[in-house]
Amino acid sequence: MPEPAAGLLRPFRSSILRRVRDLLIIIPAYNEADSIAATVAEVRAAVDYDFIVVNDGSTDDTARILDREGIPHLDLPINLGIGGAMQTGYRYAYREGYQYAAQLDGDGQHDPKDLPRLAHALEDGGHDVVIGSRFVEERGYRGGRARRSGIYYFQHLIRFLTGLKVTDPTSGFRLANRRVIEEFVKHYPVDYPEVEVVVSLARRGYRLAEVPVDMRDRAGGVSSITAVRSLYYMAKVTLFLVIRRVF
Amino acid sequence: MGVVHAISLLVAGIFLGQIMLLAGRHRLRDRHAFIWVMIGGAAFAAALGLPALNAISEAIGVAYMPSLVFLGAIYLILTLLMYQTMVLSSHQDGIRTMAQEIAYLRRVVEMNQNELEAATPNASGTARPAEASRS
Structure with a gap:
């Protein structure tokens, strides 16, 4: 007679979780019920990498869609914000032995077809992090005036603090190697992490590079960045970057 | 007195x-x-030691002794508030890590359950095909 109790209690790991892997795509999703299925379908069609959706305590149908469609995901019991969700993905990548982790927005703004180019740039260039940039080459993306002003501001702030020229510091389309994944598991900014991560990694001697990519409009959901939040974003990031540089 | x-x-x-x-x-x-x-x-x-405080405030040039007491008290309260905020931040970090661990463990449990179901023979004696290996 089989011993289900012993089998259930035995701390074995699924063979899926035991496989040797290379690159994991992390897709954070907060209330992305309108777009997450399409984003995942696009990832599946475009590349052959593993991926995981991090459902950041969504209050809409995101969790149900992920379950229904059999999409691999991590369900956070509470909303941790983009930083907490991303760190969850990096923690998973680290635990499961992935060598590289890419982050891709759940709203369909990033084209997964660009990922192999990011991967090649990372490997060939010997970089630790590669950022997909809308502005390395003129590719038609304009964005709103306020957004462009913010990006321009952060470009100069990063240059002032690190000497590094980053054309798209707010881009969430990134690929990191295992050293950086390990770094992210230890510390990842809670909110508005993109700029802080760039400065923090640059100051610790990690090598960063940008690769031109296209970005599209959101396929669904609502952006969390409003005018007031943008001002808070800029003030908060500036304040803490300066404080952390001095102390 | x-x-x-x-x-x-x-x-x-x-x-x-x-x-x-x-x-x-x-x-x-x-x-x-x-x-x-x-x-x-x-x-x-x-x-x-309230009477002694009069002498101390006079010695350091504070004309109104209660001002000195309030200054000390306010400083103490602000320091305590800062300490409480530090404790709160530390707890928030702990909660964040716990939530991440819960999400991870949920995933591991689900994967294990799927694997168990796939490995357990059904009534006809055949095992259910395992889930595709690609996540």
Whole structure:
């Protein structure tokens, strides 16, 4: 007679979780019920990498869609914000032995077809992090005036603090190697992490590079960045970057 | 003993008593209870030595002694608030890590359940095909 109790209690790991892997795509999703299925379908069609959706305590149908469609995901019991969700993905990548982790927005703004180019740039260039940039080459993306002003501001702030020229510091389309994944598991900014991560990694001697990519409009959901939040974003990031540089 | 001195002693004594009561009933964690007992003790000592405070404030050029007491008290309260914020931040970090661990463990449990179901023979004696290996 089989011993289900012993089998259930035995701390074995699924063979899926035991496989040797290379690159994991992390897709954070907060209330992305309108777009997450399409984003995942696009990832599946475009590349052959593993991926995981991090459902950041969504209050809409995101969790149900992920379950229904059999999409691999991590369900956070509470909303941790983009930083907490991303760190969850990096923690998973680290635990499961992935060598590289890419982050891709759940709203369909990033084209997964660009990922192999990011991967090649990372490997060939010997970089630790590669950022997909809308502005390395003129590719038609304009964005709103306020957004462009913010990006321009952060470009100069990063240059002032690190000497590094980053054309798209707010881009969430990134690929990191295992050293950086390990770094992210230890510390990842809670909110508005993109700029802080760039400065923090640059100051610790990690090598960063940008690769031109296209970005599209959101396929669904609502952006969390409003005018007031943008001002808070800029003030908060500036304040803490300066404080952390001095102390 | 003047009225002010008596009232100060009474209030400091009540405050110290409150802390002792809460600490005794385990309503305050030991580390926090210790800090509060120290503060309560300091308040009581200040109330006891109220006349001496007049001399101290005069010596350092503060014309109105209560201003000196309030300055010290406000500084102490702000420091305590800062300490509480530090404790809160530390707890938030802990909650964040726990939530991430829960999400990870949920995933592991689900994967294990799927694998178990796939490995367990059904009524016809055949095992269900395992889930595709690609995540």
